[in-house]
Amino acid sequence: MKEANVQARIMMALSDVGCLIFRNNIGCLPDRAGRPVRYGVGGNGGSDLIGIAPDGKFLAIEVKTALGQPTDAQLNFIKAVQRHGGRAGIARSVSEAVEIACNGLPRGI
Secondary structure (H helix, E strand, C coil): CCHHHHHHHHHHHHHHCCCEEEECCCEEEECCCCCEEEECCCCCCCCCEEEECCCCCEEEEEECCCCCCCCHHHHHHHHHHHHCCCEEEEECCHHHHHHHHHHCCCCCC
């Protein structure tokens, strides 16, 4: 299954368990003058999904396929969120994402 399909299912499941969840697109495009305009939360390495867990904690989930590997920047972002009391981790399935959001048990690190 493609990552985009896994991500869509995860977003629906997280909403069902009470999360407020958003797709976090990260990138850079030039403005009309050619200056770079960066967008997305967390810069390089920011997680695919960000939001608020059912208990009000910040939530960041990096979605990967069964074979996908996180970058060092993605791992650093996840660890930073965890250090500051948020819930974050890598999810390869709906059940892993719900576990991260609802139980605070990080996966893949």
